[in-house]
Amino acid sequence: MGAVFFVNGFVFSNWIPRINEVRDRLGVSNSGLGLALLGGGLGGFLGSLMVARIVALVRTRTVVLVASLMMAVLVPLVAVVPNAAVLLLLLTLLGFNDVQNDVAFNAQGVMVQTRIGRPVMQRLHGTWSLGMVAGGGTGWLASAADVDLGVHLVAAAVFMVVVVLLAVPGLLGEDDPPEPSAGHDGGATTGIAVRFAVAIGAMGFGLALLEGMPNDWSSVVLTDVFEAGRLKGAGTSVFAAAMLLGRLTGDHVSAAIGSRRMFTIGTWLCVGGSMVLAVAPVTALAFVAYAMWGLGVSVLFPQLYEIAARLPGVPAARGLGAMTFGQRLGFLSSAVVVGFLADLTNFRVTLFAVAAAAALLVLGARTRTR
Numbered sequence: 410m411g412a413v414f415f416v417n418g419f420v421f422s423n424w425i426p427r428i429n430e431v432r433d434r435l436g437v438s439n440s441g442l443g444l445a446l447l448g449g450g451l452g453g454f455l456g457s458l459m460v461a462r463i464v465a466l467v468r469t470r471t472v473v474l475v476a477s478l479m480m481a482v483l484v485p486l487v488a489v490v491p492n493a494a495v496l497l498l499l500l501t502l503l504g505f506n507d508v509q510n511d512v513a514f515n516a517q518g519v520m521v522q523t524r525i526g527r528p529v530m531q532r533l534h535g536t537w538s539l540g541m542v543a544g545g546g547t548g549w550l551a552s553a554a555d556v557d558l559g560v561h562l563v564a565a566a567v568f569m570v571v572v573v574l575l576a577v578p579g580l581l582g583e584d585d586p587p588e589p590s591a592g593h594d595g596g597a598t599t600g601i602a603v604r605f606a607v608a609i610g611a612m613g614f615g616l617a618l619l620e621g622m623p624n625d626w627s628s629v630v631l632t633d634v635f636e637a638g639r640l641k642g643a644g645t646s647v648f649a650a651a652m653l654l655g656r657l658t659g660d661h662v663s664a665a666i667g668s669r670r671m672f673t674i675g676t677w678l679c680v681g682g683s684m685v686l687a688v689a690p691v692t693a694l695a696f697v698a699y700a701m702w703g704l705g706v707s708v709l710f711p712q713l714y715e716i717a718a719r720l721p722g723v724p725a726a727r728g729l730g731a732m733t734f735g736q737r738l739g740f741l742s743s744a745v746v747v748g749f750l751a752d753l754t755n756f757r758v759t760l761f762a763v764a765a766a767a768a769l770l771v772l773g774a775r776t777r778t779r
Contacts, residue, residue: 410514410517410518410521410529410533410576410579410580411532411533411536412536412572412575412576413473413477413514413517413572413573413576413577413580414514414518414533414534414536414537414540415536415537415539415540415543415572416477416540416568416569416572416573416576417477417480417507417510417511417514417537417540418537418538418539418540418541418543418544419540419541419543419544419547419565419568419569420480420481420484420544420565420566420568420569421480421484421503421507421541421544422540422541422542422544422548423484423544423545423547423548423551423561423562423565424484424487424548424558424562425545425548426545426548426549426552427548427551427552427558427561428442430552430558431487431488431490431496431558435490435491435492435493435496437493441493442493444493444497445493445496445497445500446500447497447500447741448497448498448499448500448501448503448504449500449501449503449504449507450504450737450740450741451501451504452500452501452502452503452504452505452506452507452508453504453508453733453737454734454737454738455501455504455505456504456505456506456507456508456509456733457508457512457730457731457733457734457737458730458734459730460472460508460509460512460513460726460729460730460733461724461726461727461730463509463726464509464512464513464516464584464724464725464726465724465726468582468583468584469512469513469514469516469517469520469580469581469584469725469726470513470517470577470580470581470582472509472510472512472513473510473513473514473517473573473577473580474573474577475509476506476507476510476513477510477569477570477573477577478570478573479502479506480503480506480507480510480569481566481567481569481570481573482566483499483502483503483506484503484562484565484566484569485559485562485563485565485566486499487499487558487562488557488558488559488561488562489559508730508733508737511729511733512726512729512730512733513726515530515714515718515729516584516718516725516726516729517580517581518530518533518714519714519715519718519719519725520581520584520585520718520725521581522715523585524581527660527664528659528660528663528664528668529660530660530711530712530714530715531655531656531657531658531659531660531662531663531707531708531711531712532656532657532659532660533711534656534710534711534714535653535656535657535659538649538652538653538656539653541649542649542653544565547565548561585725587720587721587722587723587724587725588719588720588721588722588723602720602722602723602727604777605720605721605722605723605728605777605778606720606723606727606728606731607731607777608774608775608777608778609713609716609717609720609728609731609732609735609778610731610732610734610735611735611770611771611773611774612713612716612732612735612770612771612774612775612778613713613717613731613732613733613734613735613736613738613739614735614736614738614739614770615739615767615768615770615771615774616706616709616710616713616736616739616767616771617735617736617737617738617739617740617742617743618739618743618746618763618764618767619676619679619702619705619706619709619764619767619768619771620706620709620710620740621739621740621743621744622683622747622760622763622764623644623645623648623699623702623703623706624645624648625743625744625747626744626747626756626760627644627645627648627699628641628642628644628645629756630686630695630756630760631643631644631692631695633756634695634755634756634757635689635691635692635695637692637695640692643696644695644699647696647699647700647703648699648700648702648703649703650700650703651699651700651702651703651704651707652703652704652706652707653707654704654707655675655703655704655705655706655707655708656707656708656711659671659707659708659711662708663708663712668712671708671712672708672709672712672775673772674705675704675705675706675707675708675709676705676709676768676771676772677705677768678702678704678705679701679702679705679706679709679764679768680761680764680765680768681701681705682698682699682700682701682702682703682705682764683698683702683760683761683763683764683765684761685697685698685701686698686699686702686757686760686761687757687758687760687761688757709771710736713732714729714732716728716775716778717729717731717732720778746763747759747760750762750763
């Protein structure tokens with residue numbers, strides 16, 4: 410199971426350190442590249458709307474197999490696309506398949522956790538984060554060694570195919586039925602399902618803001634606010650390292666204090682990190698803030714996937730589809746919202762205000778999923 414999580418993060422992140430090479434080969438501007446990169450979000454939206462029906466037809470294990478193999482076919486094509494329009498289409502297809510894979514292997518993870526009777530989702534998401542770190546590092550090393558982009562991505566794709574073909578037979582062959590919706594039937598059950606879907610989508614949106622801001626803006630904040638010089642790129646690394654640590658230990662924390670309490674503490678730890686960042690007088694405290702933020706956010710999405718897959722009266726794929734719809738919208742909105750508000754005020758005020766608002770949205774929606 411962990412191998413599937415790892416290889417998804419690994420392959421998808423391999424080409425990210427070489428985006429500038431794709432831009433230069435296509436001869437497009439930064440804005441033109443930015444428009445093409447929206448394809449991933451567009452594909453994610455479309456995929457989140459269709460994933461429940463697809464999973465209902467063929468089951469999660471088949472979706473993991475097919476979507477993973479499709480991603481392995483599509484990723485190397487990044488090296489040969491002739492123009493930005495084709496890159497947009499390719500990334501849309503990648504985003505679509507990534508959502509199918511994301512929902513299917515997370516549903517598998519929740520089912521495994523239910524059957525073994527102990528928490529594992531935090532560690533599974535930790536292996537995904539580890540895959541992202543390994544994939545990004547591989548891409549950086551390949552670029553530094555001047556390895557041809559096509560050769561590099563084909564090698565990464567072959568690795569994915571081998572891992573998936575070895576791992577998929579070990580996945581669960583049958584999906585669990587929806588959690589029962591006690592005391593309701595017919596139209597009442599439908600209304601409850603809609604309410605839960607809206608709440609879970611709102612939580613996905615809010616958590617995407619909390620996770621997206623430190624990734625998107627840390628280097629800008631460290632440059633413009635703290636004048637960190639050569640340390641400007643370290644904020645993302647500190648945030649990612651803290652998030653990885655939190656995910657690898659989160660299952661033990663959940664077992665010790667309870668998942669709901671851990672979720673609440675994690676959410677407010679994000680707000681605390683943004684508050685420290687808002688008042689920090691020196692760069693060292695800014696890194697403390699990013700560590701707090703990363704540690705807090707680390708435990709949130711793994712638990713949200715679990716909540717979405719266990720909504721009463723809602724098939725796991727439908728709940729996860731609603732969550733990923735809000736999640737993708739939140740990740741896309743994060744850069745726009747923060748950039749606009751920072752121009753109106755400043756980064757210190759903006760990051761704290763958006764983090765606090767997102768936390769209130771998440772915790773408020775969480776009460777609607779009981």
